[in-house]
Amino acid sequence: MGIEINKENIGELIAKAFENREIKVYYQPKFNAVNGKIQGAEALARWQMSDGVMISPGMFIPLLEELGLIIDLDWYMFRETCRFISEELKAGRKMVPVSTNFSRFHAREPKFAERLCAVTDEFNVPRKYLEVEITESALAFEGVDIIDFVRSIKDAGFDISIDDFGSGLSSLNFVKDVPASVIKIDKSLLSGNCESEKERIVLEAIFEFAHRLNMITVAEGVETKEQLGFLRTCGCELIQGFLFAKPMPEDDFRKALMEKADVRETEDILLTQSPATATQLLLNAVFKAFPLVIMSNLTRNSFYMMAYDNFSTTSCPSTGVYTELIVHGASTMHPEDQKLFSDTFEINDQIAAYEKGERTRRVVTRQLGDDGIYRRVETTNYYMKNPNSEDILAITLSHALE
Ligand code: C2E
Ligand code: MG
Ligand code: MG
Secondary structure (H helix, E strand, O other): OOOOOOOOOHHHHHHHHHHOOOEEEEEEEEEEOOOOOEEEEEEEEEEEOOOOOEEOHHHHHHHHHHOOOHHHHHHHHHHHHHHHHHHHHHOOOOOOOEEEEOOHHHHHOOOHHHHHHHHHHHOOOOHHHEEEEEEHHHHOOOOOOHHHHHHHHHHOOOEEEEEEEOOOOOOHHHHHHOOOOEEEEOHHHOOOOOOOHHHHHHHHHHHHHHHHOOOEEEEEOOOOHHHHHHHHHOOOOEEEOOOOOOOEEHHHHHHHHHHHEOOOOOOOHHHHOOOOOHHHHHHHHHHHHOOEEEEEEOOOOEEEEEEEOOOOOOOOOOEEEHHHHHHHHHHOEOHHHHHHHHHHOOHHHHHHHHHOOOOEEEEEEEEEOOOOOEEEEEEEEEEEEOOOOOOEEEEEEEEEOO
């Protein structure tokens, strides 16, 4: 390799690189996991030095970050991406949303969202074609209200992706709070071919929680068919990885789009492709038979209601104190059935019965619906011990008999 890049010379070199257009935008397509169409792309920086040597971001981004110069690179990349999209749209060619990476330093940049809008408008690119990728570590940046930062970008009309999820510090709290619509699952979670059960459990849980938060999932670094197969069972929407395509220069990306772009107006991919994790499907089946499912911890006198869909009774909090739930439940029963209901589900009686070997308890009562009519309702409790503690749990399945 020609010149060695280091802390001392990178400032000067990068300034020249911008001038001489040595920084190239490579695009890596994101493919629909089911039909293999291109539905998005990520813009990735490449430095092609004057001697033709290509340097990957792993070599220069850490240095630029250290020196605070990364901000210039990100804006350069964003402008170039806007220019490309704008030219393609003007020429009437196919286009998909493209995400660009923004380092955590932008969180401290005043009027960041305004600047995004200004660049986008300058090139006349509709905002739906642009997405902002932010890493987990950026979300854990000290001294800045990152939630406000992300919200301002979202409010300006850009979708946010949480990049490299699962690679660094846990940021479940932020995922919960920031208005991001896409979560990119880091390639480090996809070691091997998903043969390890632990690895599969971790991934399944991530997809499950992302889907329950209505987020679109992108798996990064997918290299094998086996990985793809497993990701499909998790309901992963988009695949970004060498199995389908490597990051490529503009001209190749244009060709790829011509062949494989899916430019249907999919406002919300989740509407057309519902998440299909095994647990979600199983739960849906259970809810069909039992519209009311309650998980209770009798030892700790608490409950959590899993579904409460069209179940004919007056409303009830979805989580709280078990003994209060029983009092509330009894009050919705026919006066002649109230004692039967309260006695059956008396908490200490159930715990004592479990210790003696009882594993199920079933009762049929008349319950008053919102329409003022009593219906016969069957409520069954299944008892078990939490395998990780001594707590006695009850799973309640309830349904109307007619
Ligand atoms: P990233 O944003 O997570 O980008 C995905 C990286 O995974 C890219 O590496 C891509 O080439 C690589 N990748 C995709 N599929 C596969 C695969 O199947 N196998 C393997 N082994 N790798 C795959 P790349 O282009 O080297 O970029 C590395 C990181 O540098 C990016 O990770 C991003 O954090 C950063 N980066 C790149 N361009 C920019 C930029 O313009 N601004 C900022 N702030 N960061 C950038
Ligand atoms: Mg990225
Ligand atoms: Mg990533």
